[in-house]
Amino acid sequence: MPQLVRIGTRASALALTQTGHVADDLASLADLTVETVRVRTDGDRLTGSLASLGGTGVFVTALRDALLEGRCDVAVHSLKDLPTADAPGLTIAAVPPREDPRDALCARDGLTLAGLPAGARVGTGAPRRAAQLRAARPDLDVVDIRGNVDTRLGRVAGSTAGPGDLDAVVLARAGLARLGRLEAVTEVFDADVLAPAPGQGALAVEVRSDVDPAGELARALRALDHRPTRLAVLAERALLARLEAGCAAPVGAAAALGDDGVLRLEAVVVRPDGAASLRREATAALTPVADEDGRADDDAARASDEAAARALGAEVADELLAAGAAELADLAASR
Secondary structure (H helix, E strand, O other): OOEEEEEEEOOOHHHHHHHHHHHHHHHHHOOEEEEEEEOOOHHHHOOOOOOOOOOOOOOOHHHHHHHHOOOOOEEEEEHHHOOOOOOOOEEEEEOOOOOOOOEEEEEHHHOOOOOOOOOOEEEEOOHHHHHHHHHHOOOOEEEEOOOOHHHHHOOEOOOOOOOOOEOEEEEEHHHHHHOOOHHHOOEEOOOOOOOOOOOOOOEEEEEEOOOOOOOHHHHHHHHHOOHHHHHHHHHHHHHHHHHOOOOOOOEEEEEEEOOOOEEEEEEEEEOOOOOOEEEEEEEEEOOOOOOOOOOOOOHHHHHHHHHHHHHHHHHHHHHHHHOOHHHHHOOHHHO
């Protein structure tokens, strides 16, 4: 008889879509019957800017409570929303293959960032994006916005789904791809223009720490975990943790594991007004894996590589701090 697994998720269209993909994958990888449990979080219930709501954790606390209380067996998070500190009693058991982590511009009339007129109104809810937009185009009017993907897209002039009071919005390409809305994209930004949030484009599949390691769920989670993605986000999140910055901080990071086994991490810290920034990058040589699906079965090699990924993130963070990043962006590491 299949094992019943209840998957907790936020109720937004994007969260349900992401969770649906994970549910389908788990059911295909082991003898499981999967049910979805919708959980309302503070980020869904409260209004105001992300920073005013407390930033990191605003979208995940209720899901983690549901896991710990036994109302669900698995929680699916957008990894960039997770606090960097470990959650007692819980573990990230799988990080599936990552979508393209870059940010995307969705502008009226097919415009790119360079083509937007002076004074154009560009919406984003992320201080990281706002700071980098101001650095690239100090003449723009960057507007703080909240809401789901459709609400934000509806604010772009020419849309029939909203007020059309903005010239453009900036969103994660990954979310647009998962929702089938890539037709709205007019430009995709490379990291040297808009570095993505640490963990952006990746999902975290979290379970209680006492999950049966010999059970069907654990077997499916091991098969779902994608080594290149896990190592990249470990480096990015280690950087964020060392900087003592959350998802509301003007910090961008992009890591990738090459076919040569080298993990590369680039990071930027930007002053909120965009007038100054610091960039650093570094690499770490990891264990090459021949398996084309990016999975490694050697526990010792996996642990060694994860430690090296975290060390890489800490190394780049220390270089940024030594150059004055904490004072530049008023990070907690300076206090």
